[in-house]
Amino acid sequence: MAVYDIEADGLRGLNAALQQLAGTTPNEPWEVVNPRGSHAIAVGLDAPLDVTIKGPTGYYCAGMNKQATIRVAGSVGPGVAENMMSGTVIVEGDASQYAGATGHGGLLVIKGNASSRCGISMKGIDIVVHGSIGHMSAFMAQAGNLVVCGDAGDALGDSLYEARLFVRGSVKGLGADCVEKEMRPEHLELLADLLERGECDAKPEEFRRYGSARKLYHFNIDNAY
């Protein structure tokens, strides 16, 4: 195991070392110690790396991830796994705002709560939150799946495109053009897979599904001011 101490050896050295492995198939797992809330830890990786960060991180942890599995043994600041392309990011604690924003692929698991704007403009990423999420989550979400085992805040799925939203608890309010939809067998199957991969033992039958009413897709004169 490669152990990297951010406090002793600096953030740039870590990202340079991890990014240098792009295109390789490394066997050795990495452990990152003393993150102490630093920003942009383990960003821009492009190899099937196994990285564990031992403690809380700041802004933009695991951003732009491709292929790597990044686990944070702590909480994360704003913008975790922003614009992830593939791979897996697992947060053992809570996530601050816009977790998984604009993600194109891969899986983001948050074992605590996520705050506002979780999955904003998601474009294919799967997000599984064991706790609750804040307001304006999945705003303009285009593709992918957002699974919330707890409650969702206000204006869930505002101006939603084709992302699927699954919430087990209460929803404080749905955003414009977001509606509850029928849970069909294929959704239960999809959800079962996401929950399993998300290390979560909740039952698919306990969730409700929300999606786009598709009323904002085309210009409607009644919506003009």
Next chain:
Amino acid sequence: MCGIVGLFLKDPSLEPRMGEMLTGMLVTMTDRGPDSAGVAIYGAGRDGEAKLTVQSDTPDDVFPTLAETLSARLGMPVRLSRNDTHAVLHLGAAHVAEARAALREVANLRIMSDGDRIEIYKEVGLPRDVAARFDLPAMAGTHGIGHTRMATESAVTTEGAHPFSTGADQCLVHNGSLANHNALRRKLRRDAVRIESENDTEVGAAYITWKMQQGASLGEALESALEDLDGFFTFVVGTKDGFGVVRDPIACKPAVMAETDQYVAFGSEYRALVNLPGIDAARVWEPEPATVYFWSH
């Protein structure tokens, strides 16, 4: 972008270390606000005595005679303790309004705060340098708040730095920007509220003062701020007994809180909290939007 820190001690044994801990938090937030910094520290007070913190750009000219002049004017003893560009005037608690009126006539002098316990120190410069010039690490107190500024709405000046006084023993720091501060400033000035700068946060602070003058509690004033202030804000307010936190309903401006048996701490980022004792075992959470939080002794 700006940085905010706050520390409210539950464990009196940490009080001598207030300045040191708050300075560490403040300096960590330099990346968020390198142009000015300030703190409000709530130290020990004396019965019947008030503290007026004043600032001057020409302290060598103004401070040597200030206590004597004010003492003659008020007909009572006034003690001055100077700290770089700032000085604390100690005087009878019943004479604060009279003293403020007299001090307004002194050239090159600004009143930073008044109250039984509050002292405000703020200047332009890197937080590390501002902390050093006032020897902040040596200060003791029960609670304190600090701010590192990256100016967006008005000039980089001492008046534009935070905290802003909102009344006796009260102050406010702000991360964000208010969109309706010009309209609100005009409205408040029509109601004879004194606003000295073009700064948006000063309007926010004046608004809270104005609400409380009309009989609102601080909590109620903050609740109405959520209605009447348009823009982005995370506010931390200092009071004689503690501090409060409120974020606008959109809540883009970051905020992290930590609580242990020894303290409640606020930081714009978790990084600001990492050197606090026992932080690894603290309860750490993000305050909810549009929700007023208070901690007091």
